Amino acid sequence: MALFPNHASWSLRRRLTVTVAGLLVGASILVGLVSVLSLRSFLIDRLDAQLQSAVGRSQAAVDGHDDRDKDNQGPNHAQDALLAPGQAAGTLVIVNNPGGAVTAAVLGNGGGTYIPPSVLGTPPAVKDNRPFDLHTARLGDFRALQVRALTGDTLIVALPTTEVDAATQQLLLVILLVTALGLGVTIIAGRYLIRFELKPLERVAATAQAVATLPLDRGEVSLAERVAPEDTDPRTEVGRVGLAVNTMLDHVGDALTARQASEEKVRQFVADASHELRTPLASIRGYSELTRRSGEKLSEPMTHALSRIESEAIRMTALVEDLLLLARLDEGRELVHxxxxxxxxxxxxxxxxxxxxxxxxxxxxxxxxxxxxxxxxxxxxxxxxxxxxxxxxxxxxxxxxxxxxxxxxxxxxxxxxxxxxxxxxxxxxxxxxxxxxxxxxxxxxxxxxxxxxxxxxxxxxxxxxxxxxxxxxxxxxxxxxxxx
Ligand SMILES: Nc1ncnc2c1ncn2[C@@H]1O[C@H](COP(=O)(O)OP(=O)(O)O)[C@@H](O)[C@H]1O
Ligand SMILES: [Mg+2]
Structure with missing residues (x-):
């Protein structure tokens, strides 16, 4: 099956360029995909580790303040969890108390901000102590971990994935740019290099073309055209073609020489034969004319026969002269300029x-x-x-x-x-x-x-x-x- 079934007329140069460019794009996609995925998984693992410590801090903070605010549990538990020392800006904390109240807060640079739970949507059903992805409509994406506090609250601590996303996007962008650049360089350099590499093939084709325009059908043909020795190295593909062309030209040249020789022989034979026939024909003509004019009394049929002999001899002389002339013209001589x-x-x-x-x-x-x-x-x-x-x-x-x-x-x-x-x-x-x-x-x-x-x-x-x-x-x- 052809690689380009619908582009049968494409030149070899174009096919090679397109193939190489296609391979490059395929390889780049594969490398890019693997790099991006492994970078992302590495960064998420690191984020998960940070999440573990953040959750530990929050849990300790909530558990430590357990006795104090019994009346107003929700917000304060969330605040405790959020403001635990060491917590990073952007941390999101969601506290579900056993009574069903949900409090959520996000840590900014200047302190915590409560957010209405509706912003978060329905919290996903997740298992404790296993990191998961949390998507929120307004706050963006988070990596989250759920634990249970001693108070019975369910505590979800989440860290934004902004940096992970930015890093993977950056990598993706770099890969795209490098691929595009590589593709451009490959196409330009590839075209040049392929053209350069195909030069010998073009030279062989040029020789074949030059021979094709020679008139080989008649006359003496000097088939001097040959593929240059540097293009006939049998170790290369083009060299083998060049060698085959030269061998073929040798054979054709020999055949043409043989043909020319045999044609010359025939021509020479015709010329010699016509030349040799002239003298006997002249004799026949002369003797018949002599007999006819001798004055002897000849019978009617005899006279007729003699005049026929004479006229046929004249006709044959003309034919022989014509043959001789043609043979000499074929030989290329006979003209007096x-x-x-x-x-x-x-x-x-x-x-x-x-x-x-x-x-x-x-x-x-x-x-x-x-x-x-x-x-x-x-x-x-x-x-x-x-x-x-x-x-x-x-x-x-x-x-x-x-x-x-x-x-x-x-x-x-x-x-x-x-x-x-x-x-x-x-x-x-x-x-x-x-x-x-x-x-x-x-x-x-x-x-x-x-x-x-x-x-x-x-x-x-x-x-x-x-x-x-x-x-x-x-x-x-x-x-x-x-x-x-
Ligand atoms: N002017 C002409 N009118 C008609 N037929 C012609 C004429 N010239 C040539 N021909 C034809 O062409 C043939 C070849 O001519 P040519 O080579 O001179 O041979 P030849 O005259 O000996 O027959 C003739 O036999 C004749 O049939
Ligand atoms: Mg004639």
């Missing part, structure tokens, strides 16, 4: 597209002044060529394609918009991934590889830019943003 006149690139690409796609209407919007950025001219040319080829291949004849180059603040944007059939939402999500394509036999026949947009994204990203697509029926727009 220089000053690129984007306006020129856009004009060239649209001109090329116009030649390849005479069935489409091509529109071009350029800013007034020339736009140039730092980058790889050939690759940027390829980005735009791929987008324009898509706009040509994946839209019906007669569609309109609109290319816009704009400069927006620190960004240069190339927008390629067409009014074709659009891209289904399901496909749009993965459109920049490799080998994603709308599978119609028409696109396959026209040399579709599904790598075009993957190359667009890889090139744009290696230029520090990004590419996005928005599409609905009759309006598809690709936007390439590059840092100016």
């Amino acid at each position: 220089g000053e690129v006149d984007l306006t020129r690139v856009v004009i060239d690409c649209v001109a090329d597209a116009q030649v390849s796609g005479p069935d489409h209407t091509w529109k071009l919007h350029l800013p007034d002044e020339a736009v140039s950025i730092a980058g790889d001219q050939a690759r940027l040319h390829q980005v735009l060529a791929n987008l324009l080829a898509n706009a040509r291949i994946h839209t019906p004849a007669g569609s309109m394609v609109d290319v816009t180059l704009v400069r927006e603040g620190a960004q240069v944007q190339i927008k390629v918009r067409d009014n074709g059939p659009g891209i289904p939402a399901a496909q749009r999500r993965t459109i920049f991934e490799r080998f994603t394509r709308g599978d119609s036999s028409r696109t396959r026949a026209t040399g579709s590889t599904g790598l075009g947009l993957a190359i667009v994204q890889a090139v744009v990203q290696s230029h520090g830019g990004k590419v996005s697509v928005a599409s609905k029926k009759g309006r598809t727009e690709f936007v390439v943003s590059l840092p100016a």
Whole structure:
């Protein structure tokens, strides 16, 4: 069971502070209660002893004057009892004579004062010679003792408990003040000390947080972040956490390195394979072309077969080139940096597209002044060529394609918009991934590889830019943003 079930969100610091403060209050209450009760019982015992002697004096005084005032017993007996030498101020004496008359008097500094018995209320039924508490409405509280005089009178002598009450109240007050002070000091010092003690834990958390923000999903990751050695002492709880975090980071680092190595191997393999395939493909293309043009009379099916071999070889060459380019872009090389006149690139690409796609209407919007950025001219040319080829291949004849180059603040944007059939939402999500394509036999026949947009994204990203697509029926727009 949790200690603070309703405060699950409390920080450890707050929990510890509240726990310590609670324990302190509990201990203070216990100590205070025991001290006050034992002080009171000690003082009452002492008062009872004083009471014994006071009663002895009073009794002697009453017994000694027994013969004299037979007629007027009550008041005088009370006075005798009260004015017995040695009696302290504040002493209360009550005399009940056998006839039922009650006389009561209290000793002041200047002598005794009679008080009407009604002030005392009904006297409690008590046993002789046993001290008891006497509460009066107007005179306050007393400790009293009842004895019997030789005259037959019942004599009650009482001493005020004022001093006992004052002493216990004083002690209570002191304990309360000390507890309050202790509580304040505990909370303030406790918060500080706990914060201080929790520092190592916070440092471990900070390390974990720093690692959590690292992009670990791709590329070469240097996992240099570690919990400092002073926070990895296995003898402490925090040290064990720190040690566990470091061990985990070691494992994760090893795993990431292994992953990186295997990714590199695959990439290298793809690059090598594509590279090796170029030459035989060129041969196939060359020989089929040579045979077709040799002038020999070939049968109709033969000619068809040769032209198929040739066109498939061309398609495969394109695929292999794309694969090789992607593998090299993944490796982070292949880009040649220089000053690129984007306006020129856009004009060239649209001109090329116009030649390849005479069935489409091509529109071009350029800013007034020339736009140039730092980058790889050939690759940027390829980005735009791929987008324009898509706009040509994946839209019906007669569609309109609109290319816009704009400069927006620190960004240069190339927008390629067409009014074709659009891209289904399901496909749009993965459109920049490799080998994603709308599978119609028409696109396959026209040399579709599904790598075009993957190359667009890889090139744009290696230029520090990004590419996005928005599409609905009759309006598809690709936007390439590059840092100016
Ligand atoms: N402008 C466009 N209009 C409609 N569909 C498009 C457009 N551009 C791309 N697509 C879809 O995205 C797919 C992926 O494009 P891409 O990566 O260039 O591969 P490819 O063109 O070789 O098929 C295409 O097969 C096509 O279905
Ligand atoms: Mg394409």
